[in-house]
Amino acid sequence: MDSIQSSMKGMMEGTHWEERYEAMKQAVWQDPRVQQFMKAHPEITENEMLRELTKLYHFTKEWSNCDACPGLDACPNTMQGYQPHLSLERSGLTLTYHPCKLKRKAEEESRRRNLIQSYSIPKDVLQATFQDISFEKGEAERNEAVTSALKFAREVEPGVDGRGLYLYGSFGIGKTFLAGAISNELAHRDISSMIIYVPDFFREMKQSVAEGTVQTKLDEVKDAEVLILDDLGAETMSGWVRDDILGVILQHRMLEKLPTIFTSNFDFQELEDHLAYSHKGGTERMKAKRIMERIRPSVQGLFLSGKNRRES
Known part of the structure; x- marks a missing residue:
């Protein structure tokens, strides 16, 4: 110039x-x-x-x-x-x-993007907003879930109110996209969030044992203002992941009143069954119930119905 x-x-x-x-x-x-x-x-x-x-x-x-x-x-x-x-x-x-x-607009958008950390999350999800989500005729339950999610994003106070959300429903109905919209709405309020694709994160945690970085990564996730665990239940569950990773994260967040948002294809009972399964054979029902006691009372369950939008 x-x-x-x-x-x-x-x-x-x-x-x-x-x-x-x-x-x-x-x-x-x-x-x-x-x-x-x-x-x-x-x-x-x-x-x-x-x-x-x-x-x-x-x-x-x-x-x-x-x-x-x-x-x-x-x-x-x-x-x-x-x-x-x-x-x-x-x-x-x-x-x-x-x-x-x-x-100024570009700087503000950059600042907001920096409030959202992500792990293995598609770009379109990270850019999602509630303006991108349309209300559908004949899908009252879904529309109500979207309205409740927006209300959460506009009112939640990490450290004061630790109640989160549990978004569940079938494949391709927009659970992850809705979670991304929540992240961006939170960024408008200067509330940071971390959105994690659970299967990839748990795989990395297993690999981190040899690297000696488990605690460092665990602490970063534990202390996120708002944590979004995407596709919980899609991972291959092990006792170590369930008890020493997921359980530790949820216990810390419950004590610190830090909200956690989950997306899953499972309802609460199906998730408990998944958590109880042991890859060594048999089930560990009591340990699964212990994890569910850190999820179920700490979230508002929102069921998303509707068609598979990936096929449209």
């Missing part, structure tokens, strides 16, 4: 520079923003303004770019996404730069 000096130099290069200078001066003088500034500061003389012609030319050139804005990514201004502002100081005219509306 051109500096103020190089912009002026380019204007003056070649023959007939006096004519160019006069044309530039008239263009600057006639610029409505410059006229407005001069009207607001009658104490500044024309000669003083002429001494600052380079700054004024740069000011008008940058604003002409903004008036014909090509979008933030294609912004031709010296400082991409920034607009110049004139002020009068003791030393003379001063140019300062402030982010434009598009730049």
